[in-house]
Structure formats: C-alpha cells, structure tokens
Amino acid sequence: xxxxxxxxxxxxxxxxYWAVRDLAYRMYEGRVEKHLPRDEVPRHIGVILDGNRRWxxxxxxxxxxxxxxxxxxxISELLRWSTEAGVEVVxxxxxxxxxxxxxxxxxxxxxxxxxxxVEGLVAAGWHVQAVGALDLLPDNTARVLKxxxxxxxxxxxxxxxxxxxxGGRREIADAVRSLLLxxxxxxxxxxxxxxxxxxEHIAEHLYTRGQPDPDLVIRTSxxxxxxxxxxxxxxxxxxxxxxxxxxxxxxxxxxRALRSYAARHRRFGA
Numbered sequence: 378x379x380x381x382x383x384x385x386x387x388x389x390x391x392x393x394y395w396a397v398r399d400l401a402y403r404m405y406e407g408r409v410e411k412h413l414p415r416d417e418v419p420r421h422i423g424v425i426l427d428g429n430r431r432w433x434x435x436x437x438x439x440x441x442x443x444x445x446x447x448x449x450x451x452i453s454e455l456l457r458w459s460t461e462a463g464v465e466v467v468x469x470x471x472x473x474x475x476x477x478x479x480x481x482x483x484x485x486x487x488x489x490x491x492x493x494x495v496e497g498l499v500a501a502g503w504h505v506q507a508v509g510a511l512d513l514l515p516d517n518t519a520r521v522l523k524x525x526x527x528x529x530x531x532x533x534x535x536x537x538x539x540x541x542x543x544g545g546r547r548e549i550a551d552a553v554r555s556l557l558l559x560x561x562x563x564x565x566x567x568x569x570x571x572x573x574x575x576x577e578h579i580a581e582h583l584y585t586r587g588q589p590d591p592d593l594v595i596r597t598s599x600x601x602x603x604x605x606x607x608x609x610x611x612x613x614x615x616x617x618x619x620x621x622x623x624x625x626x627x628x629x630x631x632x633r634a635l636r637s638y639a640a641r642h643r644r645f646g647a
Contacts, residue, residue, distance in 0.1 A: 417639035419592035421466040423607050428598030428622030442486045447624040449494040458631045459535060466536045466588050468508060470606055474544035477513060492521045495539055499525050504532035508584040509543035545608030552582035585610060593638045597623045615641055
C-alpha cells in the first residue's frame with residue numbers, strides 16, 4: 378500500500394500528469410460550452426466570492442490575505458468568461474457590512490486589496506459601479522469606489538457591480554430612507570406616500586436601480602445560503618452552490634453554473 382501511495386504521489390508531481398489533467402479540463406470545458414443554449418444566458422449574475430481565507434489555510438499559507446489576493450486575480454477571468462457568454466451585469470460581493478466589524482488587523486489589509494482590485498478594474502476598461510453603503514467605509518475606500526463609478530459611467534459593455542460594505546437589509550433600509558427623503562423634498566405627506574407606495578417605488582431606490590435583477594446567483598465554497606446578498610433583487614433568482622473555494626473557481630465551474638441555469642424551468646414564484 379505504501380509503495381502504491383508513493384507511486385501515485387510521484388505521478389501527481391510530474392509535469393506529464395498536470396499536462397494531461399489540463400488537457401482533459403480544456404476538452405471538457407469545450408464540450409460543456411459547445412452545448413450551452415445561447416438563448417438561455419442570464420442577463421445578470423450575482424457572485425458571492427466565498428472561501429478565500431479557507432483556501433489560504435488549506436494551502437498552508439501563513440497570511441490568509443494571500444487568499445484574498447489570489448481571489449482578486451480570479452475576478453478578471455470571471456468577467457472575461459461572462460462577456461464571452463453574453464452576460465450584461467455581474468455583481469461581485471467583496472465585503473459585507475458584517476465584515477466591517479472585524480479587527481483592524483484583518484480589515485485594513487482586505488480594504489487595501491479591494492481598493493487595488495477596483496482600481497485595476499477601472500484600468501482594465503470595465504464599467505464599474507459601487508454597490509453598498511459608502512458612508513460606512515473608510516474615507517479612502519469610499520473615495521476609490523466613488524471615483525471608479527464616476528470615471529467609468531459612460532463605458533459600454535458589461536457592468537461590474539462591486540458590492541463593498543454591502544448588506545441586503547441595509548440596502549432595503551437605505552432605499553426606504555431615500556424614498557421618504559425624496560417625498561419630503563417634493564412636499565409629499567407621509568399619508569400620501571404610504572397610500573401610493575408599491576414594490577416598484579422601493580426598487581427605484583435600490584443600489585442597483587435601473588438594472589435587471591440577478592437571474593443567477595453563484596456562491597462558492599460549498600455554503601448554501603445567501604447571507605443577506607441581494608435580498609430584494611433575488612426573489613426570483615436561480616441559485617448555484619459550488620463546492621470549490623473562490624481562488625480555485627475555474628471556467629468549467631462557471632460553465633456548469635450556466636448549464637444548470639439553462640436547464641431549469643423558471644416559474645418566478647408560481
């Protein structure tokens with residue numbers, strides 16, 4: 378048994394093994410992509426980029442922020458795959474409102490990585506939009522996000538929502554607050570506002586106003602919950618939970634999510 382294990386270890390450490398493995402993956406990717414129905418592509422995909430810290434620990438890395446850095450590098454690949462597939466909007470959940478309560482020694486390096494990531498998206502030519510409560514963020518992070526949105530607002534192509542300082546409950550509360558303030562500025566009484574208030578009025582004040590709701594929400598790392606992600610917008614979304622940690626997310630995992638979405642009969646709550 379020991380000899381057999383040693384042989385397997387030597388095989389896996391060889392260049393030949395990895396070359397064959399990569400070739401097999403590319404062939405499988407091509408087969409899945411070839412059979413994807415092009416008329417069943419989600420317009421908007423929300424992604425919960427989970428598992429960066431766990432990936433770093435499993436890799437034996439002393440600094441868990443290494444996982445966040447590798448995960449940040451993966452984003453450009455996802456956006457390229459999404460563009461190739463014909464997706465119109467991708468929302469990336471990079472930092473929740475709950476994460477803001479982490480100790481400074483954990484939060485500060487993560488914020489720096491997020492700032493660098495957003496600046497990289499701007500430099501790469503993407504249309505970036507900040508999604509979250511910027512008033513909860515440190516001044517520099519909020520400034521980077523605001524500048525990214527303003528400087529790329531006229532760009533065509535895929536819209537990249539970066540959800541930083543984001544929480545679904547907070548978003549709904551902010552939407553209602555914005556709605557009330559707008560009504561007050563127009564001289565509308567609370568009674569009048571309450572009488573005519575409907576779902577569409579609130580939707581018009583969400584962070585993602587003017588965009589289609591996510592058709593598909595992907596969460597990596599095996600967790601099967603939303604954790605407050607796009608609570609309002611995901612009412613009719615399809616969900617795909619992927620076992621791999623975000624830094625290990627491959628194109629074939631993305632294609633499987635699209636295939637799973639295309640195979641479902643969407644009943645929109647019926």
